[in-house]
């Protein structure tokens with residue numbers, strides 16, 4: 001399969017078992033590490049979420065937060081996971097915050113409250129953000 005040095009693509013199944021666009025092995029490994037997919041066999045993963053719904057959730061979260069970064073108040077184009085997906089945080093809107101790419105990158109995988117402590121003076125709506133974080137942690 002990979003005689004010419006190209007990586008073998010991994011078959012991707014959605015939650016209903018339908019085939020989606022195949023992906024590269026490192027991508028499949030990452031999805032499984034983030035508890036977003038499981039291995040069916042060594043060439044196939046099955047997603048535990050609906051990627052189309054995921055895209056809608058991101059859009060919904062950005063719209064809900066009026067495309068404003070909740071960390072700094074600037075224009076937001078990305079969503080930040082309150083509980084990082086690498087730590088099992090969900091892709092549901094209650095775990096997402098509108099975030100500018102700078103804040104998103106700066107925070108990385110750090111817990112939301114420790115990043116909040118460092119940036120407490122630049123957060124425009126502190127109570128709103130605290131409430132969001134608490135709710136995401138409690139509800140999960």
Ligand SMILES: [Zn+2]
Pocket residue numbers: 069070071072073074099100101102103104
């Ligand atoms: Zn920001």
